[in-house]
Amino acid sequence: MVMEITDDVYWVGVVDWDLRHFHGYELSTHRGSSYNAYLILDERPTLVDTVWGPFEDELIENISHLIDPAKIEIVVANHSETDHSGALPAVMRCAPNATVVASRRGVQSVEGHYHQPWNFKPVVTGDKISIGKSDLLFVEAPMLHWPDSMFTYLTGRNILMPNDAFGQHYATAFRFNDQVNQKELYEEALKYYVNIVTPFSAQVIRKIEEIKPLGLPIEMIAPSHGVIWRDQPMQIVEKYVQWAMQEPTPSAVILFDTMWQGTRHMAEAIGQGLADKGIDYKILHVGVTDRNDALVEVFKARTVIIGSPTVNGGVLPSIMPILEGCRGLKFQNKIGAAFGSYGWSGESVELIEEHFRACEIPLVREGVKCKWQPREEDLAECRKFGQELGEATKNE
Numbered sequence: 201m202v203m204e205i206t207d208d209v210y211w212v213g214v215v216d217w218d219l220r221h222f223h224g225y226e227l228s229t230h231r232g233s234s235y236n237a238y239l240i241l242d243e244r245p246t247l248v249d250t251v252w253g254p255f256e257d258e259l260i261e262n263i264s265h266l267i268d269p270a271k272i273e274i275v276v277a278n279h280s281e282t283d284h285s286g287a288l289p290a291v292m293r294c295a296p297n298a299t300v301v302a303s304r305r306g307v308q309s310v311e312g313h314y315h316q317p318w319n320f321k322p323v324v325t326g327d328k329i330s331i332g333k334s335d336l337l338f339v340e341a342p343m344l345h346w347p348d349s350m351f352t353y354l355t356g357r358n359i360l361m362p363n364d365a366f367g368q369h370y371a372t373a374f375r376f377n378d379q380v381n382q383k384e385l386y387e388e389a390l391k392y393y394v395n396i397v398t399p400f401s402a403q404v405i406r407k408i409e410e411i412k413p414l415g416l417p418i419e420m421i422a423p424s425h426g427v428i429w430r431d432q433p434m435q436i437v438e439k440y441v442q443w444a445m446q447e448p449t450p451s452a453v454i455l456f457d458t459m460w461q462g463t464r465h466m467a468e469a470i471g472q473g474l475a476d477k478g479i480d481y482k483i484l485h486v487g488v489t490d491r492n493d494a495l496v497e498v499f500k501a502r503t504v505i506i507g508s509p510t511v512n513g514g515v516l517p518s519i520m521p522i523l524e525g526c527r528g529l530k531f532q533n534k535i536g537a538a539f540g541s542y543g544w545s546g547e548s549v550e551l552i553e554e555h556f557r558a559c560e561i562p563l564v565r566e567g568v569k570c571k572w573q574p575r576e577e578d579l580a581e582c583r584k585f586g587q588e589l590g591e592a593t594k595n596e
């Protein structure tokens with residue numbers, strides 16, 4: 201499938217309807233994804249990014265509908281992760297004299313992946329390459345989301361190709377943002393931001409501030425996953441700024457797992473306490489909830505309340521990916537608290553609190569424990585705990 205997205209610029213990528221887990225990231229992709237590659241037919245035919253290796257034949261076939269792939273002169277590798285560079289060897293077998301353009305770290309990384317003596321041209325921010333009627337302008341974007349990441353801007357057509365930034369894992373019949381379901385689009389854009397970009401939120405704000413003064417007209421933002429933003433393309437940039445600020449709504453999320461329902465009853469009583477204070481909350485049983493979806497709810501909430509019974513002197517294993525996600529994604533502007541039932545030794549609450557400290561999420565107060573199944577007075581204490589957390593949620 202090939203699509204002309206504007207004069208002489210073609211989407212030659214692949215829609216991956218089957219993808220349900222994104223490669224090594226353990227990232228759920230309920231709606232599939234796409235690997236977007238762009239072919240620019242100017243005097244020097246240019247390919248911006250490739251696709252994941254298993255789809256290399258489809259990419260070459262797509263290109264072949266438009267030109268002989270041997271005529272490609274420039275291949276831009278905005279980012280070396282193999283969902284974008286995986287088909288580079290196939291492209292270079294067709295066009296062995298093409299120049300591979302990448303950031304300096306991108307060159308190192310592509311060389312490290314493929315060990316090939318290709319013609320490399322490292323570029324830095326502000327470098328331009330004329331390809332005929334248009335120029336390619338490069339902007340390094342380290343840590344958005346890898347050290348090698350780079351944006352390519354096509355003058356004349358005014359297209360920003362920022363690779364992973366502004367993407368979505370969203371397989372669709374259509375290629376443009378105005379052609380798809382807006383609710384789904386933003387659910388996927390947010391999930392992508394939360395699970396991939398959140399740790400680099402400060403870099404997002406800096407990069408956008410750096411690009412603004414360049415005054416580049418932007419008619420399209422064409423990322424490497426999901427749809428192309430052509431209708432009001434800056435809407436996703438504005439959303440990124442908003443998400444990067446990490447200003448949560450005054451709401452709470454209670455994440456728990458349970459063995460024999462004791463910790464569940466505690467979670468529900470804490471929820472009642474939050475509601476008493478007018479705080480909107482969600483209760484997520486992490487044993488049956490997708491981890492990445494749960495982390496989206498953590499991102500949205502101000503107050504994160506995590507509960508587990510004590511099992512073998514620790515927490516239930518299903519809790520650990522959430523705790524690890526909170527640490528790795530470096531959520532900001534949160535407050536936290538822990539709770540849990542136990543039968544014998546009761547370490548789970550302290551362990552969760554240790555994790556909160558490691559995540560630099562301040563604790564509102566010490567956690568609540570309940571020995572065996574909660575009695576009426578235990579549930580009353582949980583409700584009071586919820587009320588205190590509700591007050592803190594309002595006041596923080």
Ligand code: FEO
Binds near residue numbers: 279283284345346364
């Ligand atoms: Fe879509 Fe960082 O790869």
